[in-house]
Amino acid sequence: MSTLEIKDLHASVETESGPREILRGVTLTVRGGETHAVMGPNGSGKSTLAYVIAGHPKYAVIGGSITLDGEDVLDMSVDERARAGLFLAMQYPVEVPGVSVSNFLRTSVTAVRGEAPKLRLWVKEMKGAMEALSIDPSFAERNVNEGFSGGEKKRHEILQLELLKPKIAVLDETDSGLDVDALKVVAEGVNRFQADGTTGTLLITHYTRILRYIHPDFVHVFVDGRIVESGGPELATQLEDEGYERFIKSAASA
Amino acid sequence: MTTTPATDHAPRISARSVLDHCVPTGREEEWRFAPLDRLAGLHASGELLPGTIDILVSGDGVDSQEVPPSDPRVASTLVPSDIVSARALASARQAHLVRIPRETVGSARIEIVGRGEQAGCHLVIEVAPFSSATVILDHSGSGALAENVEIRVGDSASLTLVSVQGWDRDAVHVGRHDAVLGRDARLVMGHVTLGGDVVRISPTVSYAQPGGDAELLGLFFAESGQFQEHRVFVDHAIPNCRSSVLYKGAVQGSGAHTVWIGDVLVRSGATGIDTYEVNRNLLLTDGARADSVPNLELETGEIVGAGHASAIGRFDDEQLFYLRARGIPEDLARVLVVRGFFADVLMRLGVPDVASTVMATVDSRLGVDLSGSGIEEDDD
Numbered sequence: 001m002s003t004l005e006i007k008d009l010h011a012s013v014e015t016e017s018g019p020r021e022i023l024r025g026v027t028l029t030v031r032g033g034e035t036h037a038v039m040g041p042n043g044s045g046k047s048t049l050a051y052v053i054a055g056h057p058k059y060a061v062i063g064g065s066i067t068l069d070g071e072d073v074l075d076m077s078v079d080e081r082a083r084a085g086l087f088l089a090m091q092y093p094v095e096v097p098g099v100s101v102s103n104f105l106r107t108s109v110t111a112v113r114g115e116a117p118k119l120r121l122w123v124k125e126m127k128g129a130m131e132a133l134s135i136d137p138s139f140a141e142r143n144v145n146e147g148f149s150g151g152e153k154k155r156h157e158i159l160q161l162e163l164l165k166p167k168i169a170v171l172d173e174t175d176s177g178l179d180v181d182a183l184k185v186v187a188e189g190v191n192r193f194q195a196d197g198t199t200g201t202l203l204i205t206h207y208t209r210i211l212r213y214i215h216p217d218f219v220h221v222f223v224d225g226r227i228v229e230s231g232g233p234e235l236a237t238q239l240e241d242e243g244y245e246r247f248i249k250s251a252a253s254a
Numbered sequence: 255m256t257t258t259p260a261t262d263h264a265p266r267i268s269a270r271s272v273l274d275h276c277v278p279t280g281r282e283e284e285w286r287f288a289p290l291d292r293l294a295g296l297h298a299s300g301e302l303l304p305g306t307i308d309i310l311v312s313g314d315g316v317d318s319q320e321v322p323p324s325d326p327r328v329a330s331t332l333v334p335s336d337i338v339s340a341r342a343l344a345s346a347r348q349a350h351l352v353r354i355p356r357e358t359v360g361s362a363r364i365e366i367v368g369r370g371e372q373a374g375c376h377l378v379i380e381v382a383p384f385s386s387a388t389v390i391l392d393h394s395g396s397g398a399l400a401e402n403v404e405i406r407v408g409d410s411a412s413l414t415l416v417s418v419q420g421w422d423r424d425a426v427h428v429g430r431h432d433a434v435l436g437r438d439a440r441l442v443m444g445h446v447t448l449g450g451d452v453v454r455i456s457p458t459v460s461y462a463q464p465g466g467d468a469e470l471l472g473l474f475f476a477e478s479g480q481f482q483e484h485r486v487f488v489d490h491a492i493p494n495c496r497s498s499v500l501y502k503g504a505v506q507g508s509g510a511h512t513v514w515i516g517d518v519l520v521r522s523g524a525t526g527i528d529t530y531e532v533n534r535n536l537l538l539t540d541g542a543r544a545d546s547v548p549n550l551e552l553e554t555g556e557i558v559g560a561g562h563a564s565a566i567g568r569f570d571d572e573q574l575f576y577l578r579a580r581g582i583p584e585d586l587a588r589v590l591v592v593r594g595f596f597a598d599v600l601m602r603l604g605v606p607d608v609a610s611t612v613m614a615t616v617d618s619r620l621g622v623d624l625s626g627s628g629i630e631e632d633d634d
Contacts, residue, residue, distance in 0.1 A: 054579050082581035094576035098594025103629060108580035110628025
């Protein structure tokens, strides 16, 4: 079982008027087998949390720590983090012209597993994973994310999740832009990934609808760069009924 | 000697004799980028170039012969428009004529191997009507070459011609590659420039009859100190023809310099034509330079379409982040991005061994050994 520990994390982004602090003291522990939902209004910094965990160069960590099983994540490069077992399903997956999905996936799987999978087994594995996500086989020959619909991009992210089998997965607004059918397919993929009960999931979302298909053990309300309240699944129900207003007000007065 | 009416981009003088051409000073528009002091004197006088270069033609379904430069088929459509081209013709002891007979299919590889000397050569490639052919021009070795390649694609014929500049690091190559298309003829002309010290090629396309379709593709990669210039000129004077130009270049290391000029002239009679040109450049390091100058000159508006696009960019940080966030080490991620950058040009060229040469060059110049990396090889 793995543990991702985030302690008093502060991070800023460079703006025209100097650095602006976006994460203002995030503390959160995600253990293998657990599903955490981080919910918050737009602009609260929850996506920044996802990018800082993955190591995006745009953000500077100015305080606090992130460890994975005691190893200092902040000390690792972006690719080292991925090889250590962290995965970020991105809200806006990036187009990589001229690089086919199949080439990308095989290179990525080779890097994370430490050796190239046998070609015949690999083709079978990839086809199986694509089929489970209702991804057309022709997808493998297309360029990474190029001309993909919103739903195709998200399914492609979950395909990578299933193939790379990380210890801890961070899903950044994976539900956004998906219709009900696509949401179900994507949620089933996430649930398959979690089925063995050893992997941890950090689900970042604005809406509660994905929580009908992926059941969180813990729900955290994220406002103004930090977690302002944590609870069980019932907190999500409360958010669905009442919205974020109460938390925004209390954060403003804090 | 003929003098064409002045336009911004068309060559002004066409003449066989070196005496009719001036020695460039570097102030002329067409020479302003070229490092004249590194041209091994190819441009500096009208004297015959003293050396020779080896030219080996092999292939299927082609008729290859050497003819004297006075043969009427030599310099009939490619008439030298500058002193280097005139010198190439004057210095070639024999012109090489490669013909694909009427209503046949042929393929040829022309190996041009420098032996360290200053030399000129003139090649004529003729695809007779209703034939189709693939011709690879493979340049290697060292020395300084002034070169003319005179290409004629007959009515309803089709030619894929790829010129690979895989020269040794010290070579100098100044070439004019001039194609004329017959009625409904189709040409894919590719330029792949990887080697040499200074390579300056002027691919030129014009149309003798309506219905011609030319696709000009280019790929170049300059490293520290290399200069690579491609000066495309498409001359639309005939109605209902089409041209499409796509050149992509990468440049890395201090003093590496690439130049792409895309001149497209649509003369008043060229109604119903369709033309589009694109050049994209990737600066891989600081200290490297890419110049990109598209010129589209329209003398008629009665056309299907005309456009151009040009860009010079750096590595896309978001692309690299995405690949690295999937565990792919940074150097490998860069290779994937550069390979991907060139992929559409190579796909449209459709010549597998050229593609593998380019990929191997990309890998080695980015300093990556791909064995065991999981990157798919072409035969997968």
